[in-house]
Amino acid sequence: MALISKLIPIGVFALSFAGGILFFYITSDLSKNNKKIHIEQMVSELINVVIFIWIGKILTNLKLFIQDPLAVLAYPSDSQAFYLAILISGIILFINVKRGKINAVPFMKAFIPVILVASFLYEFIYLVWLQTGGTIGYFILISLLLILYYIVHDQLPDKLLFIMLLVVWSVGVFILYSIQPFVTVFGYIIAPWFVWLFFTINIVIILRKRDRRGRN
Template sequence: MAIRAKLSMIGIIAASFIAGLVFYYLASSHDRVQKKKYIEDMVSLLIHFIIYIWIGKIAVNFLLFIRDPIAVLAYPSNSKALYVAVVLMILTIFYQHYRNKRIFQFDVFIPVFFAASFVYEFIHILLNGITFEWAYLGLLLLLLIVYLLYIEGALARELSYLLFNI
């Protein structure tokens, strides 16, 4: 029963992220090739982040990893592993920018993140019947509508930075 709950949670997170990517693909005004490249970069960064969380779990619990490697990866991570993953992710973004002259696209990250968050919270409301999440769901919907209204204009990048800093 616990395994089914964990797998369903992973499925909800994956479906939410895929819905965010589809939302970006449909709402973006970039050409098809550029959209695919941006989505590929976003998925690549997500995979890097998951690997970095595993590295963070190993680094934080190194002595336990030496004794029992499976025990470290089997249990959930903590905030220290997340901090290690965030630092490694920032270093990766800086390295990619320095090496390949690629810039992390916040105007891709913002709609994907907001749409994925909206779908995730909506699924939780449907499945669990939690009523105190309606305000957060409304805020995400408002931010998505604001983003869609300004996406065609020249303010898309500036709006992405503004929404990211809220």
């Protein structure tokens, strides 16, 4: 029973992203070859995140891991491991973009609906199907973001769309923090400083984009 309870989050995570990728494949107007390329890239990045979460769990519990490795591997990952995984995965993604292995804008354009649908399915499964975990506030936020995306994704430039969605997500999470004690993303509690980091980065990108337009 304990083993099943530990496998459920992994299964829900995998099922959610499988649904997101399937939704992208069905709804995207890209060619089959381009869909295949994007899906392979997304799966590769997701595998990296999962691997780095496990590495982060070991690093944040290194002393216990040396004493009892199985105890750490069986222990659920915490938010610190999640932050570390996102940081390392982001760095690797940045390096791949710089080396020309990944075209950033088309990749993000393909990944946005996948992450939104996966987030929606993850919260939906926990709230409706399993009836445990998840929060109605974050589920509503993701639902609104998903609706917003499909209303404006053909009307805005790709970069501006990506920035706008991240800023709206950040503001939405801050609003949730004002009415509930914590916010979780894929089961990990997200600290306010992490949201501030996302928000600040996106504001800087928007200002730089406007500044470049002004110079041109």
